[in-house]
Amino acid sequence: MTEQSTVTQADARPVKALPDAQIVTEVRHYTDRLFSFRVSRPASLRFRSGEFVMIGLMGDNGKPLLRAYSIASPSWDDELEFYSIKVPDGPLTSKLQHIQPGDQIILRPKPVGTLVHDALLPGKRLYFFSTGTGFAPFASLLRDPETYEAYDEVIVTHTCRDVAELEYGRTLIDNLRADEMMQELLGDGLDKLRYYPTTTREESPKMGRITTLIESAELFADLGVPALDPATDRAMVCGSLEFNKDIKALLEAHGLREGANSDPAEFVVEKAFVG
Ligand SMILES: Cc1cc2nc3c(=O)[nH]c(=O)nc-3n(C[C@H](O)[C@H](O)[C@H](O)COP(=O)(O)OP(=O)(O)OC[C@H]3O[C@@H](n4cnc5c(N)ncnc54)[C@H](O)[C@@H]3O)c2cc1C
Numbered sequence: 348m349t350e351q352s353t354v355t356q357a358d359a360r361p362v363k364a365l366p367d368a369q370i371v372t373e374v375r376h377y378t379d380r381l382f383s384f385r386v387s388r389p390a391s392l393r394f395r396s397g398e399f400v401m402i403g404l405m406g407d408n409g410k411p412l413l414r415a416y417s418i419a420s421p422s423w424d425d426e427l428e429f430y431s432i433k434v435p436d437g438p439l440t441s442k443l444q445h446i447q448p449g450d451q452i453i454l455r456p457k458p459v460g461t462l463v464h465d466a467l468l469p470g471k472r473l474y475f476f477s478t479g480t481g482f483a484p485f486a487s488l489l490r491d492p493e494t495y496e497a498y499d500e501v502i503v504t505h506t507c508r509d510v511a512e513l514e515y516g517r518t519l520i521d522n523l524r525a526d527e528m529m530q531e532l533l534g535d536g537l538d539k540l541r542y543y544p545t546t547t548r549e550e551s552p553k554m555g556r557i558t559t560l561i562e563s564a565e566l567f568a569d570l571g572v573p574a575l576d577p578a579t580d581r582a583m584v585c586g587s588l589e590f591n592k593d594i595k596a597l598l599e600a601h602g603l604r605e606g607a608n609s610d611p612a613e614f615v616v617e618k619a620f621v622g
């Protein structure tokens with residue numbers, strides 16, 4: 348069950364002390380390891396859906412303690428959303444997990460990243476492959492109309508250990524499909540957006556690592572789509588280093604090449620965390 352707390356801008360305590368301070372407006376806890384929160388957006392901040400920024404809190408030594416975070420909200424949103432792990436003894440998240448609406452966080456307004464439409468050549472079908480909090484950049488891209496304007500079909504896979512760890516993504520997909528503004532973009536039957544959640548350590552309707560499901564071609568059979576093809580398919584990947592390495596090898600085996608902002612190609616990769 349999600350626990351939620353919110354604050355309106357009017358309720359927020361006055362900003363002072365922190366450099367690049369933003370106000371927390373909403374916090375939701377999903378599990379003892381996962382939460383999301385929303386903060387005010389600097390008026391001057393422009394970013395491309397899928398990019399990340401440095402955010403954090405003031406450390407005990409009086410210096411900012413910052414970490415990379417994907418912006419989970421789309422570029423058109425008035426606020427910024429983040430989806431976060433809680434590492435029990437993590438320098439930042441052991442504190443960040445206790446933020447409340449009205450609190451301040453530090454946000455350095457310099458967005459960067461490779462999980463952007465500009466880094467891919469035009470294609471017909473776009474895959475988002477994610478594990479754990481690697482879903483965050485796709486939470487942004489999935490809510491960006493450009494994603495559906497640029498592709499005939501958008502397939503998002505999310506693999507977690509347990510069912511509860513899928514809740515943030517599942518709720519986001521449900522809300523997108525129910526959003527009247529999105530109906531036209533998602534097409535008749537809302538079938539332009541395909542959601543493929545899997546778990547590896549708890550029973551669920553679809554079990555298994557997505558890498559295994561690609562190797563066995565079960566993913567393509569389940570969705571009724573052809574195997575990966577560099578002529579039509581594009582992919583964005585976000586998970587642990589090992590996950591990224593394994594997916595990259597599979598994509599390359601199917602003939603897709605890794606792209607970058609300066610050299611667009613058929614897929615792009617970004618790590619969801621280091622270590
Ligand atoms: C480009 C980039 C984007 C990122 N985006 C996000 C994001 O959107 N949401 C998010 O929660 N984190 C994200 N991270 C990770 C984030 O920067 C921090 O590592 C995380 O907030 C933990 O900070 P910490 O100081 O508590 O612990 P750290 O000292 O940073 O990490 C301690 C250990 O915890 C584990 N860990 C760290 N982050 C994660 C994670 N996300 N999932 C699972 N295990 C983890 C690793 O084993 C790591 O060695 C991103 C990292 C990079 C490089």
Ligand SMILES: NC(=O)c1ccc[n+]([C@@H]2O[C@H](COP(=O)([O-])OP(=O)(O)OC[C@H]3O[C@@H](n4cnc5c(N)ncnc54)[C@H](OP(=O)(O)O)[C@@H]3O)[C@@H](O)[C@H]2O)c1
Binds near residue numbers: 507589593
């Ligand atoms: N999730 C938890 O409940 C939990 C609890 C305590 C501590 N931790 C620690 O937190 C860190 C991150 O855990 P996490 O669960 O967020 O991320 P994770 O270990 O990267 O696992 C997330 C999902 O990705 C899958 N996966 C991992 N590596 C893969 C690969 N190379 N190819 C394909 N799929 C892959 C996992 O499947 P598999 O299950 O098959 O690995 C799991 O379903 C780890 O160091 C972990 O020990 C996690």
